[in-house]
Amino acid sequence: MSGDLSPIDKAKFVAARRAAEFVEDGMRVGLGTGSTAAWLVRCLGERVREEGIRFRGVPTSTRTAELAREVGIEVVSLEEAGWLDLTIDGADEFDGELSLIKGGGGALLQEKIVATASDQMVVIADAAKSVETLGAFPLPVEVIPFGWTASQALLEEALVSMDVLGRQTTLRMNGDQPYHTDEGNYILDLHLSRIGNPRQMALILNQIPGVVENGLFIDICDKVVIGYGDGKVEVRDINAGTVDEDRVDFVEDDNLFRDV
Structure with missing residues (x-):
């Protein structure tokens, strides 16, 4: 084997x-x-x-x-x-x-x-x-489908004041349809390149309306x-x-x- x-x-x-x-x-x-x-x-x-x-x-x-x-x-x-x-x-x-x-x-x-x-x-x-600084892998953020574009806009606005190198966000897709989690939600992938303060980011992301959870485990x-x-x-x-x-x-x- x-x-x-x-x-x-x-x-x-x-x-x-x-x-x-x-x-x-x-x-x-x-x-x-x-x-x-x-x-x-x-x-x-x-x-x-x-x-x-x-x-x-x-x-x-x-x-x-x-x-x-x-x-x-x-x-x-x-x-x-x-x-x-x-x-x-x-x-x-x-x-x-x-x-x-x-x-x-x-x-x-x-x-x-x-x-x-x-x-x-x-x-x-x-x-x-194993990395010195988190962020090269896109950070997943789970959001409810209702108003997901508004949640995405709020996420991108929040990223402006954070210690990151990139701010692109993309909706995860499954073919030509949005990817659905087991709970029926969407995932926004945040392409940040580097996350200077993961603890702060985890707290801020979960305060945004529509965000269910983020992929930072602190x-x-x-x-x-x-x-x-x-x-x-x-x-x-x-x-x-x-x-x-x-x-x-x-x-x-x-x-x-x-x-x-």
């Missing part, structure tokens, strides 16, 4: 495989959305099959829910689970303080709700997602697991102030897709 993976997919796989070790029997676990999170779900499904581990998973999108059920994970809603022990999710960018940009997969609202309803959030990512992530194409894994713990290195060996007859 691993011999067919690109270096970037190997990096995502080893990060997911290492992060899957944080899940213990009986836990309530938030399951993220996106390509790296999909690796995590498959790795957890493998643990369910081979180790008999049992836990309840709370997905952050319909896509994740479908995959989790396919690999044998018990899926419940956040209301059924109550408070979560752990959420593991990907990120589009993270900085040295483990502030994140998320929402490239369109699930930022559910992802933020689930992450903040957890004792701990662990982010899994390849090394390319003071939410506790650990980040960074994968590399050679199998190296780095675990950064923002609370303990530690950086640990590990290695995940590839097993050529590994088949994470056996039951998918």
Whole structure:
């Protein structure tokens, strides 16, 4: 299996495989959305099959829910689970303080709700997602469809007074139609190039009428697991102030897709 993976997919796989070790029997676990999170779900499904581990998973999108059920994970809603022990999710960018940009997969609202309803959030990512300053990846902002152009105008006006390099905003599309989130909302992508003060921006954006949530995750992530194409894994713990290195060996007859 691993011999067919690109270096970037190997990096995502080893990060997911290492992060899957944080899940213990009986836990309530938030399951993220996106390509790296999909690796995590498959790795957890493998643990369910081979180790008999049992836990309840709370997905952050319909896509994740479908995959989790396919690999044998018990899926419940956040209301059924109550408070979560752990959420593991990907990120589009993270900085040295483990502030994140998320929402490239369109699930930022559910992802933020689930992450903040957890004792701990662990982010899994390849090394390319590590940045000195957030903002190269477009910042997603979820808005309700009613009056979205007015919300967009107010967003662009607010950006004038913020420490950013770019101010272009675009409506995310799905073909020739606006992209719809699982909640039926739209996403405006903010092309900022650099965000000088993410904390200030997160607060200001959510005060704009029509904005449901933004993709800045500040003071939410506790650990980040960074994968590399050679199998190296780095675990950064923002609370303990530690950086640990590990290695995940590839097993050529590994088949994470056996039951998918």
